[in-house]
Amino acid sequence: MKLWAYRGVTMFRDHVETDRHLWDRVQADDASAYETIFRRHVTAVHNFCAHRVGSYDVADDLTSTVFLEAWRCRRRLSVAAAGASPLLFGIAKNVCSQHLRRSKRQLLAIRRAPVESISLDHSSQVAEDVDNEKDLLAMRDALADLPADQRAVIELCLIGGLGVDAAAEDLKIPAGTVKSRLSRGRARLAVSLAEINASRTE
Amino acid sequence: MEAEALATVRQISTAKQQAIWEEVAAGISAATAPVPSRRHLKTRVVIGAGTAAAAIVAVAITMSPSAAAWSAVPTQLTGSSLFQAENACRIQVNKLPYLEGRPPSDPLLSVLGEKRGTTTSVFLTDGHTIALCLGTKDSRYVGIETLPAPPGQNDAIHIDDANGGDLTPGTGTRFAYGRVSEGITEVIVKTTGGDSVTATCDGRFFMAWWPSGANVADVIGLDSSGRVVAQTRPAAAPAGAQSPTHRPA
Numbered sequence: 001m002k003l004w005a006y007r008g009v010t011m012f013r014d015h016v017e018t019d020r021h022l023w024d025r026v027q028a029d030d031a032s033a034y035e036t037i038f039r040r041h042v043t044a045v046h047n048f049c050a051h052r053v054g055s056y057d058v059a060d061d062l063t064s065t066v067f068l069e070a071w072r073c074r075r076r077l078s079v080a081a082a083g084a085s086p087l088l089f090g091i092a093k094n095v096c097s098q099h100l101r102r103s104k105r106q107l108l109a110i111r112r113a114p115v116e117s118i119s120l121d122h123s124s125q126v127a128e129d130v131d132n133e134k135d136l137l138a139m140r141d142a143l144a145d146l147p148a149d150q151r152a153v154i155e156l157c158l159i160g161g162l163g164v165d166a167a168a169e170d171l172k173i174p175a176g177t178v179k180s181r182l183s184r185g186r187a188r189l190a191v192s193l194a195e196i197n198a199s200r201t202e
Numbered sequence: 203m204e205a206e207a208l209a210t211v212r213q214i215s216t217a218k219q220q221a222i223w224e225e226v227a228a229g230i231s232a233a234t235a236p237v238p239s240r241r242h243l244k245t246r247v248v249i250g251a252g253t254a255a256a257a258i259v260a261v262a263i264t265m266s267p268s269a270a271a272w273s274a275v276p277t278q279l280t281g282s283s284l285f286q287a288e289n290a291c292r293i294q295v296n297k298l299p300y301l302e303g304r305p306p307s308d309p310l311l312s313v314l315g316e317k318r319g320t321t322t323s324v325f326l327t328d329g330h331t332i333a334l335c336l337g338t339k340d341s342r343y344v345g346i347e348t349l350p351a352p353p354g355q356n357d358a359i360h361i362d363d364a365n366g367g368d369l370t371p372g373t374g375t376r377f378a379y380g381r382v383s384e385g386i387t388e389v390i391v392k393t394t395g396g397d398s399v400t401a402t403c404d405g406r407f408f409m410a411w412w413p414s415g416a417n418v419a420d421v422i423g424l425d426s427s428g429r430v431v432a433q434t435r436p437a438a439a440p441a442g443a444q445s446p447t448h449r450p451a
Contacts, residue, residue: 039219047211056212060222139210154208159211161207
């Protein structure tokens, strides 16, 4: 496949090229540069989507949609000095919102379903996956309870892995404000999570 | 300062990364593939005009399917192989950039699937649109168009699209599809290049593709005893619309 033709070069350049430089090549239709950006950010985007929709599996599909959308819009989008994460998170936010709107009814049904009614496979892996998804759903609900400004900082720093300075640049607020929102958001998240977990075990 | 991640943040495996990348790469490949020229588009619409205006919603072309492994007689997909092909096709169709924001309202379900050599193709419909995925892992065509009006009661064979797309403009790979009346269980498509292609026929739909630019000459319907019960040909191609008949190497 021609997309892979310059893979070796890309892998070498991986260590020296910033997202911004790579994006210049992406804008010139260089799919190998885009693959490097993909490898750098796929985990962060996947986690971002999983926390928005409450499912790691659904996040698989949404992640590919995010990267396809970023490619589609490559000519009119630009990458900031902080890297491609803010750009990709912005797209992910829209993609997740679209998904949630489309599947609102199904999600409500899932949330209404008593957890006890889920038939568990005897495999420990399956049980572990179910636990992980339950934790993720609790986290999603807790995040939804946060004020928008705190949620944005939590999503960028604690889920997306952005540093404080990069998040400050993306949100156009001082780094000190990021830190304080992070701190307040974290505390509030812990309280919300405890309440959600308590209500689920009742 | 780097903040500590939440407990639910997890690394995704290399295998999963690769699987997602392959989805993305396929979409990129489809989105950057050459768009059919206006001449091709015009030809399609004119030929389709006799078949109730099949509005083309979206067509994405990647590379040509392997002609070397093509066979005139297909193997019909059933059971899990059809289910897998259907799922893979639905994912591709829903990701067509052209469909953004207006996905099919009802689920697209397979009406038929087949394999010719190494090339798998599947046809999906939600009753309003019809989607085709044709190709191998590295070579794929994905298209979707409005399902033309149902055939009249007197139509034993109704050709919905005889110029099934110039899948590979210049080198030529074509497909045709349509619907048949109840008694027809087998359909043969004769091309202007002299090929006789056995269509896959199921659920009153038929579909065939062939690795040449030849057009449809005749479509012949047979009943379960092998007797010819109907024969039809598409509306005449516009004057000057030459169709190449060579086969790609």
